[in-house]
Amino acid sequence: MRTANLDDRLVLVRDDGKAVDVEKASDGLFSSDPQAVFDRWDAFTDWAATAEARSDHGVPFDERQLGAPVPRPRQIFAVALNYADHVDESAFDTPEHLSVFTKFPTSLTGPYDTVELPSSLVDWEVELVAVIGRHAHRVGVRDAWSHVAGLTVGQDLSERRLQLRGPAPQFSLGKSFPGFSPTGPFLVTPDEVEDPDDLAIGCAVSGETMQESRTSRMIFSVPDQIARISAVCPLLPGDLVFTGTPAGVGGAREPRRFLAPGEVLHSWIDGIGTLDTRLTAGLTHPHGPDA
Template identity: 45%
Template sequence: MKLANLDGRAVVITEEGVIDVAAASDGRFPSFPDACVAHLTQIRDWLAADRPVTDPTATLAALQADATRLGPPVTAPSQIFAIGLNYRDHGTETGLALPDAPLVFTKFPSSLAGPAADIPLPTATCDWEVELVVVLADGGRDIPVDQALDHVAGFCVGQDISERTSQLAGTPPQFSLAKSHPAFTPIGPWITTLDELHDPADLTLTCTLDGDTVQRGRTRDLIFDIPTLISHLSAVCELRPADLIFTGTPSGVGYARTPARYLTPGSTLRSTITGLGELRNRCTTPRPKA
């Protein structure tokens, strides 16, 4: 199942069209996309039993071609966790030692954006990081590794846009604010449930900048896999429905290149994960301050 935010409402996307979850269920399920995340199992059962009519004006193919009506599939999570240095090749390119335990920072929810949103660049040193994003359906504390995937609603594509100057300026460096400027957290294009994926533990991530492939990796190369991350985080924090986990980025980021390469106004960033879809985000000049 693919759960999306279409014009601010929760919809299920199919090849034939979309199903407005609240309208088609006569209010049994909420219209707010975030609120539907915790009900994905019930929504799947309802779809199989009732076979609601689809709206053919917005098909899967149409939304893949033009995602401007899609917002982030989760709009206001209580927590966004992000994992640093979770691919060995990314650790190698940065020259940083790999962590013995997951290296956790945050991105703030006000930075969330949709799969076709413009990204205003506040400086000339903004960088890209394509990532697999885990969306939680069910929370809790002290979740065992062997039960962790039972708490997952599905996956989506994410970009951890990073303003490198402020990120690396301090001692220790400041990650969270530097990664939380407006639209620095595009996600989408929808939440794909794990049953739609041939092998959820081995997905290909690709990032292109103006058609040039700058990142390519596979999630099988994660140092700390998804069950380990969920268990580790839940040992400290109470996880909640619709929380997001950015699982790390493979090699190919801009600041680790010689010379460094950064995003520029007018450039287009395309982020793809096998089976999940893609983000297409255009970079723009900074928004005027109020």
Template identity: 45%
Template sequence: MRFCSFRGGDGIPRFGFQLDDRYIVDIPAALACLAESRLVAAIPRPLLRASDLKTWLAVGPSALDFAEQLRQLLLSEQDSCRSAVLETSGLRLAPPIPNAGKIIAIGLNYRDHAAEQKAPLPKAPLIFAKFPTALIGHEDEIRLPDISQKVDVEAELCVVIGKTGRGFAESAARGAIAGYTVGNDVSARDLQFSDKQWVRGKSCDTFAPSGPFLVTPDEIADPHDLKIELKLNGRLQQSSNTREMVFNSYALVAYISQSITLETGDLIYTGTPAGVGVFRDPPVFVKPGDVVEVSIEKIGTLRNRVAQEP
């Protein structure tokens, strides 16, 4: 399934799933309708209490099963609960998990990216953090801070944690993942390199675009064999495959959880492939008016325009 968070014309935050290319189902509205019409025998109380996608996922596998049951019902009962079925064109998509507790990011995790900067492959994942206040969604603006003149963009596959826990074995890590989304690790290179560490330069407000959808693992045969691309103003800047990862998503979940509790809704930005602007000759940095598109096979395209911070 393809889950999302969004706002309608009333501006109220909501969450749901994609019914088809044209429509999104507002999950709480659909549950309220089902409860009133008694189209289903019973709705588990934790699902009725879910106020956002993170709390919905925290219920566990039964939430995914019920969402699929709901999808099939709405597809077969065309006249049922139509008020909960919304046209995508009238919605503003937010980050799939707008209230993520943690954003954990991985540096130097693609072989081709290491090669372009003539760096040895890391022996263990290189971990840094991005602050959740940097999150924005599909079609939101990346805003350039006045204190940076060298802002770069990076295509990334993002893991969304579904199961809270610590000490996951690599063999069990797949069961801890709720799904995958598209990410852009926006980076102020001048801040990053002058600070000698990466948090400030990668955590400026709006520097963590993600979306448009959280795609569940059952829709992706192998998350480590997906085409990943970034286009800047329609021109291809990055093009690779997630098979180029040094440490795949399961290995990352296992490694991080050795010492850090992973919670439902946490995001892992798994690294970027070759082609980033800072290592081009001449270097390429984004400017106001630019449009950045990150695409990952089977997941979707995340699009953001660049603007100067007011």
């Protein structure tokens, strides 16, 4: 099953590419709110599997009308240093423990939106994003996938000066400027892809490929991440987990390479979809990263 946020309404995306409005097709059984569905995810998936759910006359749509598939999560977790090649390019030792930070919900944006750059040091990090569908607390690795509603494509945009400025790093602030969490275009349930633990992932800046890998190269798999995070924090329906990025970030290149106004950041994960994020110049705050 694929769902999307079409003009702030929850839709099912059929195999023919047409959108079915969930509230209308269910006669009001489910809300049009794309966020509300996660609190009733099991009931929703049961309904979506019925012939009635897909017999509605779907409508064609322009993907550029899509917003973030999960527009208002209560929590956003993100994992650092989770691909061995990214660990190497960052000059760190292979981690023994999961390294987790947060991204704030106000940083979320859709799959085709424009993002203002707050400085000349904004980097890209393409990521697989797992969306929680069931309350998860102290979940074991074997049961973790059953708590995932679906997967989507994400970018963990990062302003490197603020992120790394001392005396202690500011990962959460440096990665939470407005628009710094593009996601989409769809939420895809794990059964829609051949192997949810092994997906091709990558991104390009204005046509030049920067990152290209597979999610099977993660140090901590998606189930392992959910188990480790939920051992401490209950994961709530509709929460997001940004699962880490592979090698190829701009700050690790020689010479360093960052995003510039006018460029387009194209991100993809096979079986899930693509993001096209356009970059524009923004105002630098007097207490922001360039201060």
